[in-house]
Amino acid sequence: MSRLLTYAQALNEAVSLTMEVDPAVFIIGEGVDDPKGIFGSTSGLKEKFGDRASDMPLSENGMTGVIIGAALAGMRPVMTHQRIDFTLLALDQIVNHAAKRCYTSGGRQGVPITIRCIIGRGWGQGSQHSQSLHSFFAHIPGLKVVMPTTPYDAKGLLIASIEDNNPVVFIEHRWLYNINGQVPEGLYRVPIGEAKMVREGSDLTIAAVSYMTLEALRAADMLAEAGVSVEVVDVRTLRPLDDKPIINSARKTGRLLVADTGWKAAGFSAEIVARVVEELHGLLKCAPRRIALPDCPTPTTPALANNYYPRSVDLVAAVCDMLGMKPDRPFAQATTAVPLDLPDKLFTGPF
Amino acid sequence: MSRLLTYAQALNEAVSLTMEVDPAVFIIGEGVDDPKGIFGSTSGLKEKFGDRASDMPLSENGMTGVIIGAALAGMRPVMTHQRIDFTLLALDQIVNHAAKRCYTSGGRQGVPITIRCIIGRGWGQGSQHSQSLHSFFAHIPGLKVVMPTTPYDAKGLLIASIEDNNPVVFIEHRWLYNINGQVPEGLYRVPIGEAKMVREGSDLTIAAVSYMTLEALRAADMLAEAGVSVEVVDVRTLRPLDDKPIINSARKTGRLLVADTGWKAAGFSAEIVARVVEELHGLLKCAPRRIALPDCPTPTTPALANNYYPRSVDLVAAVCDMLGMKPDRPFAQATTAVPLDLPDKLFTGPF
Amino acid sequence: MTSMPIDTTQARALYTKLVLIREVEELIAHAYAEQQMRCPTHLCVGQEAVPAAVGTALRPDDYIFGTYRGHGIYLAKGGSLRAMLAELYGKAAGVTRGKSGSMQLIAPEVGFLCASALVGGTIPIAVGGGLAAKMRGEDRVSVAVFGDAATEEGVFHEAMNFASLKKLPVVFVCENNFFAVYTHISARQCADNIYQRAAAYDMHGVRVDGNDIVAVYEAMREAVAVARNGGGPTLIEARTYRWREHCGPNWDNDLGYRSAEEAKNWMQQEPVKRFERFVTEARLLSADELRTIRERIVEEAAEALTFAKNSPFPDACELLTGVYAP
Amino acid sequence: MTSMPIDTTQARALYTKLVLIREVEELIAHAYAEQQMRCPTHLCVGQEAVPAAVGTALRPDDYIFGTYRGHGIYLAKGGSLRAMLAELYGKAAGVTRGKSGSMQLIAPEVGFLCASALVGGTIPIAVGGGLAAKMRGEDRVSVAVFGDAATEEGVFHEAMNFASLKKLPVVFVCENNFFAVYTHISARQCADNIYQRAAAYDMHGVRVDGNDIVAVYEAMREAVAVARNGGGPTLIEARTYRWREHCGPNWDNDLGYRSAEEAKNWMQQEPVKRFERFVTEARLLSADELRTIRERIVEEAAEALTFAKNSPFPDACELLTGVYAP
Ligand SMILES: Cc1ncc(C[n+]2csc(CCOP(=O)(O)OP(=O)(O)O)c2C)c(N)n1
Numbered sequence A, B: 001m002s003r004l005l006t007y008a009q010a011l012n013e014a015v016s017l018t019m020e021v022d023p024a025v026f027i028i029g030e031g032v033d034d035p036k037g038i039f040g041s042t043s044g045l046k047e048k049f050g051d052r053a054s055d056m057p058l059s060e061n062g063m064t065g066v067i068i069g070a071a072l073a074g075m076r077p078v079m080t081h082q083r084i085d086f087t088l089l090a091l092d093q094i095v096n097h098a099a100k101r102c103y104t105s106g107g108r109q110g111v112p113i114t115i116r117c118i119i120g121r122g123w124g125q126g127s128q129h130s131q132s133l134h135s136f137f138a139h140i141p142g143l144k145v146v147m148p149t150t151p152y153d154a155k156g157l158l159i160a161s162i163e164d165n166n167p168v169v170f171i172e173h174r175w176l177y178n179i180n181g182q183v184p185e186g187l188y189r190v191p192i193g194e195a196k197m198v199r200e201g202s203d204l205t206i207a208a209v210s211y212m213t214l215e216a217l218r219a220a221d222m223l224a225e226a227g228v229s230v231e232v233v234d235v236r237t238l239r240p241l242d243d244k245p246i247i248n249s250a251r252k253t254g255r256l257l258v259a260d261t262g263w264k265a266a267g268f269s270a271e272i273v274a275r276v277v278e279e280l281h282g283l284l285k286c287a288p289r290r291i292a293l294p295d296c297p298t299p300t301t302p303a304l305a306n307n308y309y310p311r312s313v314d315l316v317a318a319v320c321d322m323l324g325m326k327p328d329r330p331f332a333q334a335t336t337a338v339p340l341d342l343p344d345k346l347f348t349g350p351f
Numbered sequence C, D: 001m002t003s004m005p006i007d008t009t010q011a012r013a014l015y016t017k018l019v020l021i022r023e024v025e026e027l028i029a030h031a032y033a034e035q036q037m038r039c040p041t042h043l044c045v046g047q048e049a050v051p052a053a054v055g056t057a058l059r060p061d062d063y064i065f066g067t068y069r070g071h072g073i074y075l076a077k078g079g080s081l082r083a084m085l086a087e088l089y090g091k092a093a094g095v096t097r098g099k100s101g102s103m104q105l106i107a108p109e110v111g112f113l114c115a116s117a118l119v120g121g122t123i124p125i126a127v128g129g130g131l132a133a134k135m136r137g138e139d140r141v142s143v144a145v146f147g148d149a150a151t152e153e154g155v156f157h158e159a160m161n162f163a164s165l166k167k168l169p170v171v172f173v174c175e176n177n178f179f180a181v182y183t184h185i186s187a188r189q190c191a192d193n194i195y196q197r198a199a200a201y202d203m204h205g206v207r208v209d210g211n212d213i214v215a216v217y218e219a220m221r222e223a224v225a226v227a228r229n230g231g232g233p234t235l236i237e238a239r240t241y242r243w244r245e246h247c248g249p250n251w252d253n254d255l256g257y258r259s260a261e262e263a264k265n266w267m268q269q270e271p272v273k274r275f276e277r278f279v280t281e282a283r284l285l286s287a288d289e290l291r292t293i294r295e296r297i298v299e300e301a302a303e304a305l306t307f308a309k310n311s312p313f314p315d316a317c318e319l320l321t322g323v324y325a326p
């Protein structure tokens, strides 16, 4: 049976169900059992599972060590970070320790931990509360990195992550929390390591990460009205990266645009471009392109933040340019009216 | 007057000279004033400058905060890390704090710190002591990232880094410490943000990072004997990246090979490929290629580490393949005799 | 009769800062609902005595480093009120031209060198300020102000060790309001003993009633004097209470994470009225004088708010400027 | 006459581990010069009493977590000698098939869950072992072994707080050998008071002579008993001395970072001879018995070395295996 759930509810259900079936699973993080319950994604777990859903001191590196140790001792911990920026305090444990343990044990030890991190934007979060640092994790062998877009994928990928015997960095975009989607009851898995074609098209491929998938779908709608057929692939897993659907799509359409939530330089979008051009030499009809954040920290004032985050209109403009078309004026008007430091109401789904 | 100095001596001289002319400069790091003096690169500074050359507690994040604060209060600190892996403990201060300060002060505050980090390999350093994490820093607006290859560049770029009003991550490859090169006396600067063509050629461009520049030059020598003309560009600065010499070279030769000291996935080599193909659509004669580390942590045993690090023969093989040639046997034999967990004696220079 | 801990000049300075912080925070709380200050804003209503006393105990050339809950020390150290409010409105006249909002205020011209939205982030940075002063042989003091939860971060420990090792002129001021967002200190720390941790670092530690501005001021003056004279760092734990929600202008005791009684008890220890009672009873300042000070502040604050609201946004082209220092 | 702290069985167990560690370390030091153990190797010669006592005080199902200077606790906890030496030689029969060398030994089958080349890295990881035991209601104890410099890292503080907060069954064992590579503790820490820092975390702290295996054993047994019975964590500071260079097999007092006298004094407190004197004087073990134990160990070690040298390297195709657990 499938119901309409929000992304937050889907996450909550994934944790709750895995905790029900496996006593080794527990969840720990700053605010897990507080009145807001990580934007609703952990609400009720304390009531159901007692100490297995718990708060923690503000000690990100140490507490990551703690869950690694618990995992080595047979548990299956889930950690939450309300902002991915806080994981920079814990990279020694994540990168030097968790990511290396399986290999350096000669394959004898798994580290079944899931580290949920929220990326976000809006309302003047500013430079230290809105980074999108997924490329760091995508760079590191030994980690798995997932970034689900829909409530369905959020639940299925979170269950798969918790059940995985390796450290998984599970990255959620705050602006997805309120979107709706059909989500089956009970345990199901979306396999880690599979990209997904979410819209078929023939003129151009957009490979999109997380929330940018929604902007890409919207851009595709807008472009469809202008007779342009865009294919959208939701990357979903950054490591291991499933490049085949992206490469196949780009081979078919002959054009690649990558839409990322992070910075461009030495970022994840570069990896997609590199993989595609390494495979498709001479088969692209125009140069690939990346839409990512401008090369500066996040400004707080809406006057500048409004121009910081790329949106569907920017994708539309890039696509038109790649196709040698002049973008119609109405495209731009369609979205600039929406206040850009709050989630776009048009994006509530269902997806 | 120019003399033959080692890379380590060149680094030492850069710090010493800047400390002489500017009382705001000081150097701090684990082992700075010990008998080994960071592989000789800080030897003698304690004797000359007293407390301005000092050891520090094993508190990487805290001590990075300390130098940021000292910089905000008018000092110009240099920090050393014997291994870049230790900077993972300090990324909160480097990325969340130092990198953001100028922008978030509305351009009012500079953070003139230089963070020297050594990357390395060999003698079973293993997974936690031999990472090449430059792509992390290259991703972050607000940081500058340099990786000099020659003693001349090491001195000139280190002086430029210390004099720069921004946080500079200065990355040194351990295997370069003993190479020799002509180094002028006195203060001189190599500008941050300039790549350098170090060998002219017409058939293919190798863009190389740090130590891989030496492997590239050697590969070019070997290929020259087979009548292949390779151009080599030493990237030198990763952020801000000076892509023009690389793009111009690739435009001329029509072929691009990137040789990096780090991992491939979402790494720095992807950025170079992406920049070049975005600019040179339809102008490359074959697909670009990346030579980087295999997608696994560093193994300790020489039996596996021997196949971990790419070398000149791997570059030669890639070049031959890109040119549709079969590589001659002798190429391979030329280097496999050298023990691969010790620095290659053939690479002592002068450069 | 015991000797008076403060004189009239000090009383006036303390009261001015205390009321300035209170009035400005209340003004922000009121105006925030208009949704024109579009950035996360952490008010220090109820806690004003700590920043007011700390700021008053310092010289203009002393350094101070704070947190996202930084309006108090910004104002107490002498930062421009207009520039702060303009910053909250994201305006070009803001302290950082609107680039960092409420959470990362600075006022380098009066020694407020930086704040951070990362808990604990500026503790070691403040120690660096002390190191710079010591290396240059200056008699400047550097102060770190941080919350109770910040002491859970490893950098607290690292900063304490280094400051004590090098006998740096640093004062660590912990505003212990018992909560990190909705989580009580008892769920995060093994003991409610922050000031006692100083002993582990061979450092003097002192606990004060953070709602008693005179107590904070005395502890601070002593710590500053010791630091200025080469005696090394001190840790001050000031116990106080946040009245409004963690982030934003509202009241949130209805959420149930803390009890109404607890909040009521703390509000009875309200720092402003308490100090007013003290200075009038001690005849340091008259009720009239207090009223005059407050009225001037209210007027000034209203004027600054109007200025902030009416001043222009930064130009769009500023998005990419200031990433690097020249 | 005071009561005897240990009986014959314990004396035999302690002596066996003590000599095993000493003989194996010396054997490695000797063989290292052949340059066939091609990985950084940190010997614990001079410090053997600490790991030997710690290992003896634990049950096989207790957890232990160590550092790159980990041969001692690996052997004391019961790890295979052959597999350890094969690991140092980079062979497929090594504990990790040659993938991590000396610095990251493990022996999960006897509870040695991991080591780290990052100073301080495994302190919080050990706390996690304690958390797992407590959550499952087991009476297992989890031990963190680390050097003096590790206490400078923020994670030490974070781990101590959390272990005490949750009253976890953890024992923190600090091997204080006064140096981090060439740097004396006085240049790194504000006070030579590691065991006293426990107080800050409402935890029991104890300092012992780390060259007196009986003293370490007694402190450890008490800490383990408290932890096993739900009494929470203890911090033990064992003061000892590293004889050879920080990393590698050589002597390095000629470098001048520590004095010859200091080293000589410590060597006079040599743990093996000291314990031999103790057990023979107390008539717990005879000189003959001691000789027999040592001879068996020497033989076993020589055999293991031959095994390690002669066993095959891993196949080149293993480079890319084991990055992820199935
Ligand atoms: C390193 C880090 N972890 C978590 C957070 C999220 N966070 C923001 S404020 C806060 C509470 C901090 O409490 P405290 O230090 O006591 O200061 P207070 O807000 O009470 O003034 C938390 C957990 C953060 N900003 N930084």
Ligand SMILES: Cc1ncc(C[n+]2csc(CCOP(=O)(O)OP(=O)(O)O)c2C)c(N)n1
Pocket (backbone or CB within 6 Å): B030, B058, B082, B086, B089, D069, D117, D118, D119, D120, D146, D147, D148, D149, D150, D151, D175, D177, D178, D179, D180, D181, D246
């Ligand atoms: C986080 C980190 N910083 C620095 C180093 C470099 N390093 C390796 S061992 C060592 C000394 C550590 O001393 P201590 O903890 O006392 O242990 P000991 O070697 O004396 O047993 C240092 C500084 C490291 N490995 N990890």
Ligand SMILES: [Mg+2]
Pocket (backbone or CB within 6 Å): C147, C148, C149, C175, C176, C177, C178, C179, C180, C181
């Ligand atoms: Mg608080």
Ligand SMILES: [Mg+2]
Pocket (backbone or CB within 6 Å): D147, D148, D149, D175, D176, D177, D178, D179, D180, D181
């Ligand atoms: Mg030591």
